[in-house]
Amino acid sequence: MTARLPALTDVDDKPRRRPRRSAEQNRAEILRAATAEFATHGYAGGRITRIVKKANTNPRMIYEQFGSKSELYVATLESALGALRTEELTLDVEHLDPLEGLLKLFDFMNGHFERNLDLVSLLRAENLMKARYMKKSPRIHEMSSPVLSMTKRLLIRGVAEGRLATDIDPLRLYVMIAALSQFHLANVHTLSNEFDFDLKDPAWRAKRSADARRMLKAYLEQKSATA
Structure with missing residues (x-):
């Protein structure tokens, strides 16, 4: 019996690893997401969880790059x-x-x-x-x-x-x-x-x-x- 070769769809459906971003690219993505978030909801209404999702990053990366929500907000104003x-x-x-x-x-x-x-x-x-x-x-x-x-x-x-x-x-x-x-x-x-x-x-x-x-x-x- 001939072994079945994997169909193209089988290969295409496998999850692909996203290219790794540099620290500078990650910072830029976070700032873009933070700008949209704070412009829409203000500082008090802005949520780190939504910024994380929009920037496709994680909370640890935000706090490593900026230190706190308030420091991220200041960096957003500066940007x-x-x-x-x-x-x-x-x-x-x-x-x-x-x-x-x-x-x-x-x-x-x-x-x-x-x-x-x-x-x-x-x-x-x-x-x-x-x-x-x-x-x-x-x-x-x-x-x-x-x-x-x-x-x-x-x-x-x-x-x-x-x-x-x-x-x-x-x-x-x-x-x-x-x-x-x-x-x-x-x-x-x-x-x-x-x-x-x-x-x-x-x-x-x-x-x-x-x-x-x-x-x-x-x-x-x-x-x-x-x-």
């Missing part, structure tokens, strides 16, 4: 803000006309927040906690300084060239750009309900962005600014 800061600093704007450089910064921030709604949610939740966990990260403060310096240099050059108003504060300007880039995202559900209009509508968002850009341009170009 999300770090992505924004890294991209900001790669913007090639300082050779441009100062006005166009600052408008390009707005265009970038507006698009970044649109593409990274988890960051909007994380910032909103952290504000409710009065930046309790963000204060534990010196790295976040260090990341912000170069961006503010870049904004200041563009303003100084714009004033020297007679292109921009003379009394614009770099920090106030940056906060204004951030507000114009994310207020409609952070409050999309309440505003949509209040005015019975879906603020997620792409056409509406495109027009809002254009409006915000014109407002910013007019502010930067004003000649009789007040303190």
Whole structure:
């Protein structure tokens, strides 16, 4: 009697070992899962068990990499803000006309927040906690300084060239750009309900962005600014 050879399906059905991930890859997967978890449920509602499942890892690996839930949350904030800061600093704007450089910064921030709604949610939740966990990260403060310096240099050059108003504060300007880039995202559900209009509508968002850009341009170009 001829021995039966294993069918292809018999071979294919056998469980296959997943390729082993490096420590860096595992950390990146955990941070991705943690970002989604904390953005959806906040710090208090975030669960390590769900992060473990989404990251396809185990609790031991999370605690080895990050130490605790709170330290993982801080690392998540650092990662999300770090992505924004890294991209900001790669913007090639300082050779441009100062006005166009600052408008390009707005265009970038507006698009970044649109593409990274988890960051909007994380910032909103952290504000409710009065930046309790963000204060534990010196790295976040260090990341912000170069961006503010870049904004200041563009303003100084714009004033020297007679292109921009003379009394614009770099920090106030940056906060204004951030507000114009994310207020409609952070409050999309309440505003949509209040005015019975879906603020997620792409056409509406495109027009809002254009409006915000014109407002910013007019502010930067004003000649009789007040303190």
